[in-house]
Amino acid sequence: MADGDPTALVTAAAGGDTQAWNALVERYAPLVHATCRRWRLDAADAADVSQTVWLRLVENLPKLREPKALPGWLMTTAAHECTRFYRSRQRERPDDLTSLLDRTPADDTDPVDAGLIRDELHAAMRVAFAELPERCRTLFSLLMTDPPAAYTEISTRLAMPCGAIGPTRSRCLDRLRRSAALQTLIADAGHAVRR
């Protein structure tokens, strides 16, 4: 279960495996929470809406069509539940202008918002990293030490010729970039620009 793809965890959780569920929570809860925060929910509201997102996942586990795309599903569901939250608050307090103003996700030209956006990016990166094959994770861990491990050491640790390290590094980075979590962020940013 240490490896990558969430499909096995989703299948096991749908079948009643509590440990698999807890493993999904461990890996993805920070991303759901960071997305709610990026929608400018305060700490208490972000906690409530996060919990609702996980409820939606429990309800939909058996029919989740693409378990591999789970991070994207979670982020989209979080955005949907945040929108619902704002609409219900607007109805309860129609005169509360802030509830209208707050309806847009954070904007990165504002310094406070920039922190929320960075937190979400970091959460998405950690998810994308966790989903990588073990070989890529080991390689990145070696490259991220300070100072970075020498190619000869990496070559020994990964049983890989020195000449293969560069191409493997770029394949692994490409995989990271194509992860569902980061692709969902990129798609969202595209919407933001068009808005």
Next chain:
Amino acid sequence: MISNDWQESDEALLQVLTQALHTPDPTPASVREAARAVYTWRTIDAELAELVHDSRVDELAMAGLRAEEADLRTLSFESSTLTIELGVSTTALLGQLVPPGPTEVTVHREGSAAYTIPVDPDGTFRIAPPPTGLITLTCADVVTAAFRL
């Protein structure tokens, strides 16, 4: 501005990844606990009735709405076999099953024991005072999506 260079450049991507893995996770422990806890809401033998309408979300607040109308919240849940309509006021929850048939509804509430209430032959039921908190209703082999009252 947050640089989006990582979308194109390998060096920038590796740099953001390094920062991400070296930054402490700010998620409160209670958020993870709440997410772990909702697993007990998993139902295996029941079909999900999705929330298709919630007046509090789907109807925009209107100026001039009478107070008693504004106080009544309506919710609709649909499965392939059953529709469950709810009207919730401060004093009671009224429910209607379409089509009628099931003779009882089970109310599950976060943090307390489930209980069962009778449904009359017309498919209506009443809970007074209305339950509060996170709730699901189960009737026959259909369970509603969880909702908050």
